[in-house]
Amino acid sequence: MTPFTYVRATDAQTAVRLADSRHPGVRYLGGGTNLVDLMRETVERPTALVDVTGLSNEITETDGGGLLIGAAVRNTALAEHRLVRSRYPMLARAIVAGASPQIRNMATVAGNILQRTRCAYFYDQAGSRCNKREPGQGCDAIDGFNRMHAILGASPSCVATHPSDMCVALAALDATVHLNTAQGERRLPFADLHRLPGDEPDRDTVLQPGDLITAVELPALPLAARSAYRKVRDRSSYAFALVSVAAALAVENGTVTDVRLALGGVAPKPWRPLAAERALRGQPATEAVFRAAAAAELAAAEPLRDNAFKVELAQRTIVAVLGELAENGLAGGGA
Amino acid sequence: MSIVDKGKEAVQGIAQAVVKKAVELAPGALLPGGRPDPLIRRQHGHIGKPVSRVDGPLKVRGAAPFAAEVALDGMVYAALAYSTIARGRIAAIDTALAEAAPGVVLVMTHRNAPRLNPPPRFLTGDKAAAGDDSPIMQDDRVRWNGQPVALVLADSQEQADHARSLIRVTYAEEPAATSLPTADGCEVGTFMGEPLRAVVGDADAAFAAAPNKVEAVYRTPRHNHNALELHAATLVWRGDELFVHDATQAVAHTAWSLAQIFGLEEAQVHVGSPFVGGGFGGKGLWPHQILAAAAARLAGRPVRIVLSREGVYRAVGGRSPTEQRVALGADADGRLTAIIHRGVTPKTRHSPMPEPFILPTQSAYAAETIALEVQTCYLDMVANTFMRAPGEAVGTVALECAIDELAERLGMDPIELRILNEPDKDPISGRPFSSRNIVAAYRAGAERFGWDRRNPVPRSRREGEWLVGMGCATATYPYHRMPGGAARITLDAAGRARIDAAAHEMGMGTATTHTQVAADRLGLPLEAVSVRYGDSSLPGVILAGGSQQTASVGLSVMMAHQELVGELLKLAGNDSPLAGLGVDEVESADAGLRKRDEPDRFESYASILARSGRSELAVESSAPMPLETMHWSMHSYGAMFCEVRVNAVTGETRVSRFLGSFDCGRIINPKTAASQFRGGIIMGLGLALMEETQFDERNGRIMTRNLSDYHLPVHLDVPEIDVIWTDIPDPHAPMGARGIGEIGITGTGAAVANAIHNATGRRVRDFPITLDKLL
């Protein structure tokens, strides 16, 4: 680990000010479960850390019936929250499908959102080439081991996936991110936060250095009370997703009236399959329609050497999750 | 006469020449005409009782000291930098920034490392311990991607790690052999000096003529041991003596080998390793101990070295991948007419052996013709090494899947096919089996597992999304007892005994089982026996490997006990109730000696010692050469039963039930033995479903460099595992017990694969069986 200074902030303004005075090389520190790991690998070499775990860790109901989640809320606390469980079960389920209980006790909401890819070549600072770590160096994953990598949204410069489970649910739920920046406060649709690699794979998000996430807001979404998260992985627990699906579905008289879908493990960002959603709305809630919707989204898939199976796997998992939700809906049960 | 026959004759010649002598040397031992270990008949002793681990209280409190947990005054911390090319030279190495970094005490590279003798490669001598004999940091050569190229010592681990990251190396790269097509030569592999090849009759012709046959290629990937404890050593030079707190499966070997490397007498190196946090074949002598000792000498400071998890993958070898072709021919009834098992596996020029995957096939089935061969190809990679059941773990995957495929072809039950082909003597060596009850193990296992509920038609049982199936396979691992076993028994004035042997504890329950055995041997309660082990100053050269430790130490204690009895009778003298009795007339019981057929003629150890004015009595003895394996084909066996559930949507596999039915001779401690069996089986589940070390063939770099990319089974992957055993003592093994440490991993991979086939109708021959292969 490269030496750094450490300071704690207890509120957002102080955090931004502290960070501003430590540019460049300053990073915010949440639970540390991703940043400390990457620092030990010397992939990240901040010269200063501003600890933001003292920021808001509250979860409050908004006027519109949504939820405002402080950036420092720990993953466990979020999954455990009564309203998250009842109104946004997919979010609770996505969180507890990720990492391990110990890590979820440490990880913060903001840190989870901003965690970086688990691409092994990205991690191998000493011995592998990686455009995300060092733009222009080349990408050893494209012709190497890329079983875990993206089939959608990648570019010739980077094919890594975003590893978060929680973010898949946030994408499906149309969350909004609250920011505090040197220029003031700002809100950003969650869908616009993460970016595709294009030819700037080093930039995971649209945030500028020093931008602080202060909260995540969930809109009221009655539909989400019947939602699900399904994660497919290489062992039964404590493994990153090969494919994951977050979904909420409203069916009336056999017709899909509304739907929210998001995919994990398949793209450089939490993937919102809008093509699939379009193909579902107003259509009969049948397996054939689900199949066609999934296929519509995955038509754009560009598999690599080791990950062609993800196309089929994503297809099947989407159909299974939608099918289950539709069935439960008919039976009148919750998810 | 075939090669095998010639070999057989030669071996028997040697054996006969030495047997007579050995019998004289080892009365009552394990040879023809000898009397089996008397403990085998003992019914009411400590052996066979589920005694809890004697070191349990230490371990559950976290108080058992591991190698990186000994603190020495003035100690500095080490960090290693590893090469990033597979082959070439170090053209330049810039250490200036590292040397100037805070807290740095030393930066060592090939330029300033002390000159050392080459590490004695394991199997090249009695006590050779090195997994790799490359002269690391002795020249500017790079021999594999990940080879240590620099070592930093600093006042804290953080400082050492940081300084290490500041070292810049420039390489002159050379073309490297990092895949089979680019291999630097191939040849028939050898193992323990013998070619890995066996021929009985003309198997190719028999196979061609067989009315029923199967033939397929099975692939297993690289594996790493991934013991949870990182490789570590804390060491110090005191004058010309080196003291090493190590994590090793071979204290005596390591001490001798380090002495060779540093040009010292063996007695000048002291290696202690009382607790090892898992070994599985991976904890031997690797570059880190050697380099740390060299740096400690240069810096004049005690050193602690703990490999990072990445460092373990870089510097310590694992199991090599294999590509195995199995062809089986059978007559109309299912009797095997040909077994062909040939394949290829890479190794390095610096490692002790190629993965000997044909070993389990040597004594598996009666077949008219057999052809076995391991081709090995040389690559530039980290030295491959022994990993739990080398050969058998992956060899049984190919063989036992092929048997299952043949059963299906024949429309036979796979258990009945195996039983039909049960050999009555070793099919290759021709030796009788010392004890082989695999049929009993199958019958008992099938009954308990509910094998009769298996539908032989694949894909016939579905529960919701889940396809359910059952499979079985044979487990097998040879009985080993290596030369070098020795032990000391020390009786004290209170009649308590201490056993000393340079053995190891890495989870097998060494101290516990030997407390039980020694207590029975000496007629003492458990509380009156203690066991010291894990130190090179103790007697014996006892590898914790090959599942041989129990036999080696157990027989040594048996020999020492005989001597002890002799000494005690001498001391007892004429005033004792034992006066005039010979060694053969007495036995140990009730903390003393008594006449076998006249139990009232008894004197306690304490009384004998007291009367002779001795405060203690110590005798040391060695085990005789392991000639029993020249007379008998000796193996542990198991019948493995598995039930899987495969998700029809996602291809995910969950093992829902598992049973291991074992035939390993006498079980000394059912509690720790069950754990050993389960531990092996769980590693086998990993092998079947998820474990793979990814080796990038473009540059020879291992890309699974952490425990989140290399998947070990987690709790949720592990069902309740049922284990049962025949408990039939082997008359030719000490205590009647054959090894149990490795057998669990054998057969398991095939049992899982066979169950998956039964569940899905899919035959996956490329391991691990990840979900993409089942979509």
Added chain:
Amino acid sequence: MGITVNGTAVELPDDPRVSLLDLLRDGLHLSGTKKGCDQGACGACTVLVDGQRILSCLALAVQYEGRSVTTIEGLGADGALHPLQQAFIEHDGFQCGYCTPGQICSAVAMIEELRRGVPSHLTVDLAAAAIPCSRDELRERMSGNLCRCGAHNGIMDAIATTYPAETHPGAAE
């Protein structure tokens, strides 16, 4: 203000790079907490912070100022073994013993999570007040602690017998 470790006040390290794990092992010689990866991937370094289980290898010690840390050395009262430690011995919940302190600390906090009703990946009914704890539910909740020796069955038995009320399959009913 420093950190409290097993009830004793301890100074923070000067170097902010020092992890809580290295502070415990190297600084305080409390080597019961183990390092199996230093990457957050094995759980051997699990300790309790104010009763919650965390991974001390990914925790910078400076971040835990003012918090109360309990390690395996601090679990038992007055030198006596904690009932779960005793049960690990009884049920052979370990072989080499290297993952053991992490497993035990993890399980102690896991039981609190169960009592609190924290859901897991396997929890069927997110709305239920109490969680019916099947063996698989227990296994899932302990899956952040790897064991290479394969002591999984014994570990589960030890936990289930120590906490029969919380780990009963029908705990909710």
